[in-house]
Amino acid sequence: MISKNSTSFEDALTKTGFGKFNILAFVVSLTLVMGMTFEVVSVAYLVPASACDMGTTTAQQGLMAGVPLLGIIATSHFQGYMADTRGRRKVLGWSMCVAFVCGSCAALSPNWIVFCFLKFLSSGALAGTIPLTLTWLSECTPQHKRSILISLTSAMYLVTAGFMAVVAIPVLQLKFSIYVPYFNIFFTSWRLLNLLFASGCAVAAICMFSSHESPRYYLRMGKDEKAMNVLREMFATNLGKSAEEYDVS
Numbered sequence: 436m437i438s439k440n441s442t443s444f445e446d447a448l449t450k451t452g453f454g455k456f457n458i459l460a461f462v463v464s465l466t467l468v469m470g471m472t473f474e475v476v477s478v479a480y481l482v483p484a485s486a487c488d489m490g491t492t493t494a495q496q497g498l499m500a501g502v503p504l505l506g507i508i509a510t511s512h513f514q515g516y517m518a519d520t521r522g523r524r525k526v527l528g529w530s531m532c533v534a535f536v537c538g539s540c541a542a543l544s545p546n547w548i549v550f551c552f553l554k555f556l557s558s559g560a561l562a563g564t565i566p567l568t569l570t571w572l573s574e575c576t577p578q579h580k581r582s583i584l585i586s587l588t589s590a591m592y593l594v595t596a597g598f599m600a601v602v603a604i605p606v607l608q609l610k611f612s613i614y615v616p617y618f619n620i621f622f623t624s625w626r627l628l629n630l631l632f633a634s635g636c637a638v639a640a641i642c643m644f645s646s647h648e649s650p651r652y653y654l655r656m657g658k659d660e661k662a663m664n665v666l667r668e669m670f671a672t673n674l675g676k677s678a679e680e681y682d683v684s
Contacts (some may be wrong), residue, residue: 444651447683449577451666454673457576457584463642464572464588470531470639471564472595474538474557475503477632480603484625491547502551506558514563523571524648526563531640533560538633542626543618557633565592574649575669603628 442450482499485491491499518526537557544550572588573581606628613622620626650669653662667678 442683444654445578447666448575448650448669449579450681450683451577451669452673453577453580456669456672457580460572460575460646461584461588463639463646464568464584465591466635466639466642467527467531467564467568468588468591469595470534470635470637471561472592473599473632473635474534474561475507476596476599477538477629478503478554480599480607481625481629481632484607484628485547485550488621488623488625489544489547489550495547499547499551499554502554503558506555506560507562509555509562510559511562514567518563518567518570522648522652523567523574524643524646527567527571528640528643530560530564531636531643533557535633535636535640538636539630542622542629542633543615543620545618545620557636561636565589571649574651575647599632602631606631 478500482491482496486496514526514530534557537553537560541550541553541557544553569585569588572584576584607624609624609627611623614620615622647665647668648661650662650665653659653665663683666683667681670676670681671678
């Protein structure tokens with residue numbers, strides 16, 4: 436039975452106000468979408484740029500370009516399950532870590548097969564990034580501002596995809612070749628670009644692990660006190676008041 440003095444989650448979230456906490460959550464969401472876009476869409480620039488270095492055929496380049504899509508299809512359902520059972524923050528944070536490691540290692544790929552394998556792992560780790568990011572952001576944002584932030588975050592994918600060209604064009608024009616004897620490869624501009632794109636996941640992981648878990652997730656898992664602690668933190672950060680003044684029980 437629900438107490439007569441209880442407050443619905445939406446009302447409790449509205450009472451936390453809208454301010455710095457929500458803006459920071461919005462920024463974190465943008466870094467998550469940006470990191471995912473950098474890594475998944477990077478093959479559009481890396482595959483043709485690496486053709487001479489790796490000696491790939493047209494068919495092999497087509498497979499390299501399609502690998503991220505295969506990774507997303509293979510793991511998307513699993514990521515949704517993990518987010519519902521382990522938490523949005525943990526899954527998003529560790530997904531970005533895995534994507535950063537695998538994406539960075541792809542810069543040292545000696546051949547196209549290793550490149551495909553590593554890109555499959557990195558894109559598989561990022562399969563649920565956009566839906567999980569939007570879920571986490573919506574569960575931390577009052578209803579009257581939720582649609583605005585969700586729309587802006589969704590648009591970040593297209594903005595980032597366009598920005599990638601601004602980064603790729605000057606980097607790919609760099610003329611250098613450094614021999615790496617351990618891997619028997621030449622480190623050239625496309626490998627540097629791969630590292631730059633993968634670094635977005637590292638930034639997103641740091642931002643995510645510095646954030647709070649969704650209070651709604653805590654409530655669904657029966658962790659009421661943890662949910663209240665997050666709501667009190669949101670209240671104090673947004674309104675500049677003491678957490679004890681948050682009059683929701």
